[in-house]
Amino acid sequence: MGRTAFCFPGQLQEKPTLKEDHPLRSDPHFKEYVERASHQTTFDLLNFSCRGEEAGFNLKLQIATYLLSMIHFYRLRAEGWVPDIIAEHSMGIYAALAASEAITFEEGLWITESVGRILEREGASSGGAMASIVGLPLGEVKKIRQELNGFHLSIANYNGSMHFVLSGEEKGVEKALDLALSRKALSATRLTFNIGLHSPSLSVLNGEILSLLKEIEVRSLKCPVLNHWTIRPLRQEEIKDFLSQEIGQPVYWDQCVEKLIQEGVDQFIEVGHGTTLTKLIRWINREVEAFSAGDRAKD
């Protein structure tokens, strides 16, 4: 019998819509965790605001992404779903760790907000941007990087054989978008980030994030978490170092999926509001089953 992976997605790219008649809103887990998050952070999911506190669009998206992932996780668990392994993409790591019980719901939320505020501050002072390029193979994306005339961009996400994210200086990202379209990309779009996430320039934040994490006690993992950078299950003792370093390192999502399939996973459940990971998995391997808990919750 095959194995099941819970997959926690990275930051949503648009404000989640939860209309009044959305079935999720009447779910007891939704009510409980929205209230707990609001109590701890002032974040009001339904109004997508922080009750008068200053919070940028990306920070609100990061908290919303974490919160919705955790709500879907608790719903899945209550329905009897048990993962054999957990995978994560980018900032999905915080919810992945909370789901594995290495940290609590509150600690995951606190890390999401705290790191989010650091990124917000760094973005405001140093700038940066990210671009999603769909429809070009890796070789073409590498050529784009070579044609940037002095700008340096990193490949931040390896999402599949024809889907990459570039990250770095804003002007370089703008140039990369033009180059990608001239090289016949199917789509080249700027992401919402105002910082070059998963590029080496963010390594300057390692010490600050590590220091922040001193307040957290990481417990043993109840379920293995395959990390997006070294494609290995995280050990309890390396989690803080990983969290402090991963924002300056790439996300190898394609390799994560392939590794999981090698390990016998044939059912992937995206534990979040959207369907991005589900679609990426579909592109990487059409034979496995993949669905999004958030997508199913709409019915």
Next chain:
Amino acid sequence: MAEVNNELIEKLKQLIITRLKLADLTPDMIETDAPLFGEGLGLDSIDALELVLGLEKEFGVVIPDAEVGRKVFQSVRTMAQYVLDQKEGF
């Protein structure tokens, strides 16, 4: 210019369902003239990539760049017209 017929429309709707693994949908649930992206079926660029591959495999037609893609993937009808136009060109 050749006229789009129901058979081709049906085949394209089936292609969308199969390539995108939309098991809950049947062809008659997809409106021929509704937008495929955004408000309509809600497809995105990863879906578009699947459809590009599907059109190439099933119909032998190529979407060469983003500009053509935007025009072709407006609706099932625009996809059908593009398939016919490309076939006529041979």
